[in-house]
Amino acid sequence: AVVSTQSTGNQLRVPLVRSLVGGGGGSVLDVGCGGGYLAESLAREGDLSVTGVDPSKEMIRIARAHAALSPTVLDLEYRCGMVEDVEGEWDVVVSSEVVEHVPCVTSFVEQCAKRVKPGGGLMFTTINRTMASWALAIVAAENIAGFVPPGTHEYHKLVPPQQLSGAIRDCGFEIENTIGMRYNPLTRQWSKISDLSVNYAITARKLN
Numbered sequence: 001a002v003v004s005t006q007s008t009g010n011q012l013r014v015p016l017v018r019s020l021v022g023g024g025g026g027s028v029l030d031v032g033c034g035g036g037y038l039a040e041s042l043a044r045e046g047d048l049s050v051t052g053v054d055p056s057k058e059m060i061r062i063a064r065a066h067a068a069l070s071p072t073v074l075d076l077e078y079r080c081g082m083v084e085d086v087e088g089e090w091d092v093v094v095s096s097e098v099v100e101h102v103p104c105v106t107s108f109v110e111q112c113a114k115r116v117k118p119g120g121g122l123m124f125t126t127i128n129r130t131m132a133s134w135a136l137a138i139v140a141a142e143n144i145a146g147f148v149p150p151g152t153h154e155y156h157k158l159v160p161p162q163q164l165s166g167a168i169r170d171c172g173f174e175i176e177n178t179i180g181m182r183y184n185p186l187t188r189q190w191s192k193i194s195d196l197s198v199n200y201a202i203t204a205r206k207l208n
């Protein structure tokens with residue numbers, strides 16, 4: 001179920017990244033790429049050069065093994081390490097379902113922001129800190145439905161959109177879009193909604 005919700009979530013994530021890249025293609029850094037569900041989907045777009053970074057050697061091994069099964073050659077590279085270990089700048093930096101696990105949100109956002117080219121884009125998807133998110137993302141998703149293992153999320157580490165957007169603005173970015181994201185376990189589909197109380201995404205543009 002974890003793979004299912006991650007991969008189907010790309011129905012929303014990939015178009016959001018494309019909105020930041022524009023029509024001419026570009027480079028994307030996926031921070032905390034895990035098993036490569038988003039990174040590989042982005043690489044399959046055909047005009048995106050994608051780099052995925054994750055501190056877990058096992059996750060990088062899984063991501064590389066899955067990419068190797070692709071019938072087409074992908075412009076996709078995986079690196080094992082933290083975002084601080086990655087040198088260079090990308091057109092878009094994305095981090096999906098990671099910021100709610102880091103020890104310091106501000107520092108993590110700063111490190112991601114430093115790797116965005118001037119005029120480039122930044123995207124985060126994460127979980128709000130509300131009673132609704134506690135009930136749905138922790139109690140229901142972890143302890144009842146088993147979409148993710150119990151203990152995956154800690155309520156006090158969930159990140160309200162005001163906190164995340166403030167940290168992004170402080171790095172010299174302008175917020176472009178903030179949307180809510182809802183998963184339907186019956187259809188196994190994600191949809192874009194106006195309600196930010198549980199899952200949400202923020203996209204932003206780096207000011208020149």
